[in-house]
Amino acid sequence: MDFKFSEELNQFREKVRKFGQKEFTPERARKFDLEEKYPDELRKLAYQQGLVDYSDPWKVMISIEELCSIDPGLGISVTIPYFGAEVILLFGSDMLKEKYLSRVNSGEAIMGLAVTEPSGGSDVAGSTTRAEKKGDKYVVSGSKMFISNGNIADFLVTLVRTSEGDGKRHHGLSVLVIDTGSTGFNANKLTGKLGVRATTTAEISMQNVEVPAENLVGEEGKGFYYIMTFFNISRIFVAAQGIGIAQGAYNRALELVKKRGESFSGKEEVQFILAEMATKIKATRLVTYEAASYLFNFEPDPAITSMAKQMAGETAVFVAEKALELAGIEAVDGDLERIFRDAKILEIWEGTSEIEKLVISRNLLKGGKA
Amino acid sequence: MSSEITDILRASAREFISKSVPSGENGLEKSGITAELRKKLADQGFLNIALSPEAGGAGLEIEPYIAVLEEFSRVEPSIAMEIMLINSVAGKLLGHFEDGMEMLRKTASGEKSFIVSVPGEYVKNSVHSKEATLSGDVPVAVGGSPEYLIMNEPAGRTLLVRSGISFRKFQKPLGFRALSWGKVEIKDGQYEKVGDRSLENIFLSGINLEVSAIALGIAEGAIEKTIEYTKVRKVFNTSLKDFGPVASAMSRMKTEIELLRTAITSESVHENQEMIRHKSLELALNASRAAVQYHGGYGYFEAFGIEKLYRDSMTMKMMFGGLKQDLILHKKIYGSESGFL
Numbered sequence: 198m199d200f201k202f203s204e205e206l207n208q209f210r211e212k213v214r215k216f217g218q219k220e221f222t223p224e225r226a227r228k229f230d231l232e233e234k235y236p237d238e239l240r241k242l243a244y245q246q247g248l249v250d251y252s253d254p255w256k257v258m259i260s261i262e263e264l265c266s267i268d269p270g271l272g273i274s275v276t277i278p279y280f281g282a283e284v285i286l287l288f289g290s291d292m293l294k295e296k297y298l299s300r301v302n303s304g305e306a307i308m309g310l311a312v313t314e315p316s317g318g319s320d321v322a323g324s325t326t327r328a329e330k331k332g333d334k335y336v337v338s339g340s341k342m343f344i345s346n347g348n349i350a351d352f353l354v355t356l357v358r359t360s361e362g363d364g365k366r367h368h369g370l371s372v373l374v375i376d377t378g379s380t381g382f383n384a385n386k387l388t389g390k391l392g393v394r395a396t397t398t399a400e401i402s403m404q405n406v407e408v409p410a411e412n413l414v415g416e417e418g419k420g421f422y423y424i425m426t427f428f429n430i431s432r433i434f435v436a437a438q439g440i441g442i443a444q445g446a447y448n449r450a451l452e453l454v455k456k457r458g459e460s461f462s463g464k465e466e467v468q469f470i471l472a473e474m475a476t477k478i479k480a481t482r483l484v485t486y487e488a489a490s491y492l493f494n495f496e497p498d499p500a501i502t503s504m505a506k507q508m509a510g511e512t513a514v515f516v517a518e519k520a521l522e523l524a525g526i527e528a529v530d531g532d533l534e535r536i537f538r539d540a541k542i543l544e545i546w547e548g549t550s551e552i553e554k555l556v557i558s559r560n561l562l563k564g565g566k567a
Numbered sequence: 568m569s570s571e572i573t574d575i576l577r578a579s580a581r582e583f584i585s586k587s588v589p590s591g592e593n594g595l596e597k598s599g600i601t602a603e604l605r606k607k608l609a610d611q612g613f614l615n616i617a618l619s620p621e622a623g624g625a626g627l628e629i630e631p632y633i634a635v636l637e638e639f640s641r642v643e644p645s646i647a648m649e650i651m652l653i654n655s656v657a658g659k660l661l662g663h664f665e666d667g668m669e670m671l672r673k674t675a676s677g678e679k680s681f682i683v684s685v686p687g688e689y690v691k692n693s694v695h696s697k698e699a700t701l702s703g704d705v706p707v708a709v710g711g712s713p714e715y716l717i718m719n720e721p722a723g724r725t726l727l728v729r730s731g732i733s734f735r736k737f738q739k740p741l742g743f744r745a746l747s748w749g750k751v752e753i754k755d756g757q758y759e760k761v762g763d764r765s766l767e768n769i770f771l772s773g774i775n776l777e778v779s780a781i782a783l784g785i786a787e788g789a790i791e792k793t794i795e796y797t798k799v800r801k802v803f804n805t806s807l808k809d810f811g812p813v814a815s816a817m818s819r820m821k822t823e824i825e826l827l828r829t830a831i832t833s834e835s836v837h838e839n840q841e842m843i844r845h846k847s848l849e850l851a852l853n854a855s856r857a858a859v860q861y862h863g864g865y866g867y868f869e870a871f872g873i874e875k876l877y878r879d880s881m882t883m884k885m886m887f888g889g890l891k892q893d894l895i896l897h898k899k900i901y902g903s904e905s906g907f908l
């Protein structure tokens with residue numbers, strides 16, 4: 198077992214951190230949060246400087262972790278343009294990879310993944326957005342809800358229902374790549390989020406949107422399986438968001454405790470809180486890295502991945518709340534309160550904590566290891 | 568046990584909310600508590616509810632007063648906080664001298680408004696006073712509009728500052744956004760000492776039941792909305808309430824709420840006030856966090872009025888919890904100074 202990263206990755210981490218410290222100033226973070234504005238210039242800058250390197254998953258994780266520790270809203274925003282790409286990468290045709298992914302890879306385009314619907318996000322197999330095959334096209338109608346990048350993406354990897362699936366709901370689902378410029382496609386930006394307000398979220402409505410049949414990812418009827426496979430990948434990156442958020446809150450809390458001097462740092466109650474925060478972060482990081490190492494060696498373990506995601510959400514929320522408690526009322530305005538608001542999303546998106554627990558226990562009951 | 572007057576006041580607080588407080592898009596958070604709304608609250612007798620008759624108040628007992636705080640907090644905790652700041656903070660400090668009494672009367676009738684510095688062990692109000700004037704900074708103050716300021720001085724005195732106040736409002740503070748929060752700069756402000764009671768002392772132990780009632784109201788608002796939501800939201804073709812962990816979480820929290828409510832309305836409430844305060848602050852945070860969670864993605868958006876309760880309850884903990892508060896509780900439990908190392 199080797200707990201050390203290579204020198205190259207350590208240097209990469211250092212480079213990302215320096216970028217974050219320079220570009221994600223508290224003033225900027227605050228501005229994008231207040232205005233609920235997507236930081237496209239920062240996305241481009243991060244891309245140009247090679248900080249979002251999709252060819253190496255460890256680098257992606259490190260970028261997410263480091264950037265989120267400086268500011269979660271900005272950190273997620275600059276690392277999310279590729280959201281959903283693995284679905285095409287693993288199951289899509291060469292044409293789809295060439296036509297769509299290459300543009301995201303080169304920093305030109307932004308994409309997103311549209312699974313959740315107004316009537317539910319946890320029950321993926323309950324998707325009702327219809328896609329009917331007519332000649333060499335699919336005609337898509339339905340709505341999607343809470344879609345990150347929905348109003349700025351060039352295209353969305355979209356889960357649709359192509360049949361009733363011989364009585365088994367999840368058999369009737371497929372994945373289509375849908376151009377957001379298509380006639381009948383409409384994205385409505387949703388405002389007023391608790392946190393991660395630099396990221397952009399939209400409600401999508403599609404009315405008879407025509408999608409070329411060649412935009413079908415893989416085979417018809419396998420959409421549910423593709424999306425679940427994707428979640429087993431993306432949850433690792435989401436766990437990295439949680440580690441970053443928790444680390445950022447912890448770093449700030451530690452600094453504050455030290456600054457207050459012995460009268461504060463000398464109290465056992467304060468020391469115990471710091472110790473609990475640090476321990477949870479360490480444990481979450483270890484589980485996440487373990488899950489990542491299985492996945493990046495093509496031997497994913499869904500139970501461990503879900504453990505990492507669930508723990509990361511819990512840790513981010515715990516550490517952010519404790520940091521505010523330590524800081525006291527002066528933190529009612531500032532970086533820590535923003536991080537607290539950002540942290541809660543970790544227990545909701547990419548499978549809520551309850552759904553992660555279901556995934557974990559189902560795998561354990563099937564013989565998976567704890 | 569609740570008296571008839573308490574029931575009537577609860578009902579009128581509910582009616583006030585439904586008629587005069589905007590619903591949706593997080594209620595008052597965008598507009599804030601305007602002078603007009605403050606006047607309406609005053610006209611309904613909420614702003615002076617616990618003040619003495621000399622201050623123009625009804626001089627009500629604690630029970631109906633905290634019932635009103637609780638009722639407002641279910642939907643709009645900022646209003647409850649405003650009522651508490653007037654009745655239990657300004658009310659305890661300004662009523663001891665004629666000028667102060669006049670100010671209190673005007674405040675309670677909605678004609679005047681004030682801000683108060685929020686004390687905290689590490690909040691440093693750095694002010695220096697001359698004979699008749701004072702200058703310096705107050706890092707965090709909250710309230711209505713900054714027509715006058717009540718503040719604690721590092722030396723321990725509590726002061727009323729009437730002029731020279733410049734208030735730099737925070738654009739979007741964490742919680743209680745319908746109130747004004749900000750930093751204060753005082754330049755040659757006219758001031759006077761108000762009574763012998765320190766503001767810090769009032770925050771630490773003089774408003775236990777008021778704080779508890781606001782926190783309890785937040786918890787109730789959060790859990791009641793969530794119980795309703797889990798009845799109607801279907802997930803996997805099943806009502807959310809039918810899943811064991813969901814029903815357990817809601818039942819557990821509702822039980823805790825009812826136990827606290829029993830404690831806060833019992834005759835031994837004064838004896839147990841430190842414990843009640845501690846427990847309600849904790850419960851508000853746990854309940855509102857769970858409420859966001861069980862509303863899923865919708866809970867994360869302002870329009871549902873749930874995330875606000877999570878922010879407000881965290882702010883309550885920062886404002887009214889903390890190590891000094893813990894020490895008071897420890898002393899209560901052990902009967903002597905404990906847990907200070």
Ligand SMILES: Cc1cc2nc3c(=O)[nH]c(=O)nc-3n(C[C@H](O)[C@H](O)[C@H](O)COP(=O)(O)OP(=O)(O)OC[C@H]3O[C@@H](n4cnc5c(N)ncnc54)[C@H](O)[C@@H]3O)c2cc1C
Pocket residue numbers: 309310311312313314315316317318319320342343344345346390393398542545546547548549550551552800801802803807810812813860861862863864865867
């Ligand atoms: C800011 C933001 C960005 C998002 N971005 C995207 C995106 O890019 N693409 C996308 O497709 N979706 C996205 N989502 C949606 C997100 O993934 C869903 O909100 C999430 O999956 C939960 O779905 P829901 O909101 O419909 O909640 P529901 O599924 O209605 O669940 C409500 C609550 O019930 C709980 N629950 C459900 N089933 C059970 C059970 N069996 N037992 C116990 N509890 C249960 C859930 O955990 C949750 O707490 C985003 C959401 C937000 C808030």
